[in-house]
Every structure is written in structure tokens, then in C-alpha cells.
Amino acid sequence: MNGTAPLDTLADFPAIPAGWAYLDTAATAQKPQAVVDAITRAYGETYATVHRGVYQRSADMTVAYEAARARVARFIGAGSPEECVFVRGATEAINLVAQCWAGTQLKAGDRIMLSMLEHHSNIVPWQMIAERVDAAIDVAPLTADGRIDLDAMADMLTERHKLVALAHVSNVLGSVLDVERAVALAHGVGAKILIDGCQSVPRVRVDVAALGCDFYVFSGHKLYGPTGIGVLWARPELLDAMPPWQGGGSMIDRVSFQRTTYAPPPGRFEAGTPHIVGALGLHAAIDYVDGIGRDRIHLHETALVARTREALGAINSVRLLGPADSAGIVSFTIEGVHPHDIGTILDEGRVAIRAGHHCAQPLMEAMGVAATARASFGVYNGPQDVDALVAGIERVTRIFG
Numbered sequence: 001m002n003g004t005a006p007l008d009t010l011a012d013f014p015a016i017p018a019g020w021a022y023l024d025t026a027a028t029a030q031k032p033q034a035v036v037d038a039i040t041r042a043y044g045e046t047y048a049t050v051h052r053g054v055y056q057r058s059a060d061m062t063v064a065y066e067a068a069r070a071r072v073a074r075f076i077g078a079g080s081p082e083e084c085v086f087v088r089g090a091t092e093a094i095n096l097v098a099q100c101w102a103g104t105q106l107k108a109g110d111r112i113m114l115s116m117l118e119h120h121s122n123i124v125p126w127q128m129i130a131e132r133v134d135a136a137i138d139v140a141p142l143t144a145d146g147r148i149d150l151d152a153m154a155d156m157l158t159e160r161h162k163l164v165a166l167a168h169v170s171n172v173l174g175s176v177l178d179v180e181r182a183v184a185l186a187h188g189v190g191a192k193i194l195i196d197g198c199q200s201v202p203r204v205r206v207d208v209a210a211l212g213c214d215f216y217v218f219s220g221h222k223l224y225g226p227t228g229i230g231v232l233w234a235r236p237e238l239l240d241a242m243p244p245w246q247g248g249g250s251m252i253d254r255v256s257f258q259r260t261t262y263a264p265p266p267g268r269f270e271a272g273t274p275h276i277v278g279a280l281g282l283h284a285a286i287d288y289v290d291g292i293g294r295d296r297i298h299l300h301e302t303a304l305v306a307r308t309r310e311a312l313g314a315i316n317s318v319r320l321l322g323p324a325d326s327a328g329i330v331s332f333t334i335e336g337v338h339p340h341d342i343g344t345i346l347d348e349g350r351v352a353i354r355a356g357h358h359c360a361q362p363l364m365e366a367m368g369v370a371a372t373a374r375a376s377f378g379v380y381n382g383p384q385d386v387d388a389l390v391a392g393i394e395r396v397t398r399i400f401g
Contacts, residue, residue, distance in 0.1 A: 007300050010380045021351040021385035026376030029224045038284035042277040068283035075286045077207030085232040085266040090198045091121040093217035093232035098125035100242040108134035113164040115140040115148040120359040122196050146173040146322040157189045164193040168200035172358045174326025183212040203328050205294045225285030229278030239265035246271040301328035304377045311390040331372040337400050339373040346392040
């Protein structure tokens with residue numbers, strides 16, 4: 001694998017049977033036994049509510065829950081745990097920023113900058129806010145190989161832009177954003193910048209302080225953790241100035257029928273009983289990923305991408321999309337074959353890929369396709385999975401002639 005020793009982690013994943021090539025990690029990652037055990041232990045041995053009980057088990061669970069927040073902070077280079085808000089996922093994190101920051105800061109005539117490759121979750125919330133406050137949205141184009149064109153974006157940005165929201169790694173093309181340059185461009189016109197890190201945190205080292213962004217979001221389930229848990233990181237001064245989004249228990253300081261005062265962040269944004277066990281599972285997932293090392297993971301996935309692109313590129317009817325150095329993701333089409341048919345035939349051969357628009361319909365339109373087939377890799381994949389994919393694609397081409 002291009003001189004890189006493959007990871008030997010497949011045995012850690014109980015839901016991947018022998019001979020099954022799971023190539024849909026960009027949609028959701030399989031869970032290592034360490035995460036399954038952490039969730040089972042939390043529900044079966046140590047479960048109690050947090051932030052409320054005075055009995056010992058509740059106190060212990062509160063400590064564990066806040067330890068998970070501290071672990072997240074260390075994982076992404078946050079200045080303190082209080083900068084990290086637990087949410088249901090990246091979608092909720094983006095909506096929270098849209099409602100509580102953009103919804104209070106943007107006004108008529110302001111502008112938002114997105115890019116052509118964004119996931120719907122990083123498009124629709126901004127459209128909703130723009131419509132509400134009478135702001136406008138601009139869209140940065142892509143380079144020929146499928147990266148966000150930062151040169152074009154630089155020419156488009158003006159002082160009327162108040163927010164830039166971009167994906168760190170494209171969920172369709174795997175292209176990696178030069179975040180530091182994007183941050184400099186946004187800050188150069190006085191705009192805040194949000195980075196969607198769903199596809200980056202499992203694959204590349206992330207340090208929000210070094211990146212310099214204002215908001216960073218990601219989901220736990222793509223990071224080998226549970227569903228229903230995610231993280232919003234934001235600069236503390238921004239969180240302090242943001243009003244709460246949802247009301248209820250835990251996010252309050254004091255409640256009376258005359259007036260309610262709110263807790264400081266992050267509690268202000270965590271109304272109701274939180275996903276306690278999800279946070280503990282996320283903690284275990286982060287420990288697992290860091291135990292391997294994201295630099296090793298990135299090299300491993302880069303080698304798998306290179307092997308895949310070389311093999312598929314040798315098949316005349318296959319069109320490869322995105323840059324050659326994509327991070328863990330290979331999207332492609334086959335001339336005359338719908339991606340759903342590709343996925344169905346591959347499934348017959350025990351190869352699982354994603355086929356569709358990948359919640360990125362504007363990108364599909366820009367590329368002139370209705371859908372793509374997408375293979376995305378994780379720590380459990382190896383050369384045998386690439387070989388199974390390629391054999392399946394060759395079968396597809398034979399069937400469709």
C-alpha cells in the first residue's frame with residue numbers, strides 16, 4: 001500500500017463479518033468493541049442522570065459525562081471544555097449557530113458565503129436564516145479537480161459577508177480545504193467562519209486553535225462513536241454572546257414566572273436530559289482513534305484511495321471524480337449505469353458502498369450527474385476491500401456490456 005503498513009484493526013469491529021467489504025464510512029462508521037463495551041457498561045452498570053442527583057452514582061456519572069467533554073476539547077485542541085457543546089450531531093450544531101448567532105447578528109443586506117460542494121446540512125439552515133432576515137447567499141465555485149476555489153472566493157468576498165461556512169473535507173469528493181487560508185479570507189473582510197468537520201475529524205489531525213476558525217462542528221457516529229451525539233466548538237466570546245435556542249431543564253440559572261436567567265455556556269445550549277451514554281461512547285471512540293493515531297489513519301486511507309483510483313482508472317467506462325489526493329473517499333460513475341444499479345450489484349458480491357446524491361444535490365448538478373457511487377474507507381478496511389470493489393465494478397461493466 002504505497003509503502004504504508006495497513007492497519008490491523010478489523011478484529012476490533014464485531015459488526016463486520018468475514019468477507020464483507022464495508023465501504024460506507026463517510027455515511028456512518030462501524031463501532032469498535034471498545035465503544036460497544038463503553039455503551040453497554042454505561043447502560044448496564046453505571047447508569048444515572050447527570051447534573052441533578054446528590055447520590056453517589058449520579059455524581060460519578062456527572063464526572064464521567066464532563067470527562068467526555070474534556071476529552072473532546074483535547075481531541076480538537078480547544079482552549080477549555082466549556083467551549084464544547086454537546087448536540088445531537090453536526091446538523092443540530094449548524095442549526096444552533098444559525099439560530100443563535102446568525103439569527104441575532106445578521107440583518108437585511110448581509111451576505112453568507114457557502115461553496116458548491118456543501119452537504120445539505122450546511123446549506124439549508126443558512127437559507128432559512130437568510131430568508132428570515134433578508135440576507136443573501138453566495139456560492140464559491142470549485143476548481144477543475146473538485147476543490148473549493150479559494151481564489152474565486154477571495155474575489156467574491158466583500159465586507160457585506162458576515163459568515164462563511166465550508167466543509168473541511170467534502171463528503172462526496174474527499175477534497176480537503178485549506179482551512180487556514182479560508183479563515184484568513186473570511187477574517188479579512190470581517191466575517192466569521194464555520195467549518196464542517198464531519199469527514200475530517202476521523203481522518204486528519206484537527207486543532208481548532210491553530211486553524212483559527214470561529215465555529216467547528218462534527219458528529220460522533222462518523223468518528224466510530226454512537227449516533228445522536230455531536231459537538232459544536234465555538235470561540236468562548238461568541239458562545240457567551242449567543243442566546244439559548246431551546247428552553248427547559250439544565251440550561252437555566254434561575255426560573256420564575258416573572259423572569260428566567262440562563263446558565264453560562266455550554267449548559268445554556270444543552271436543554272433537557274442530555275445523551276449521557278452517547279457522550280461516554282464518544283469518549284471511548286476518541287480514545288480508540290487516538291490510540292491508532294490520526295496521522296496513521298490518514299496515511300492508511302490515502303494508500304487505499306490511491307489503490308482504488310489506480311485500479312478504477314484503468315477501466316474505460318469509469319469516470320473518477322474529485323482530486324487524486326482525496327481524504328478517504330472515492331466517488332465515481334460508470335457510463336450507462338445508474339449508481340443505484342452499481343450499488344445493488346456490488347451488494348450481491350458483499351461490497352457495501354453508497355449510491356445517490358449524498359445530500360449534495362447542488363454539487364451533483366454542477367458535475368452534470370444525478371448521482372454518484374461512493375466508496376469511503378475506515379480504519380477497518382484493507383487492500384482486500386479495494387480488490388473486492390474492483391472485482392465488483394468489473395462485474396458491473398460485464399453485465400451492462
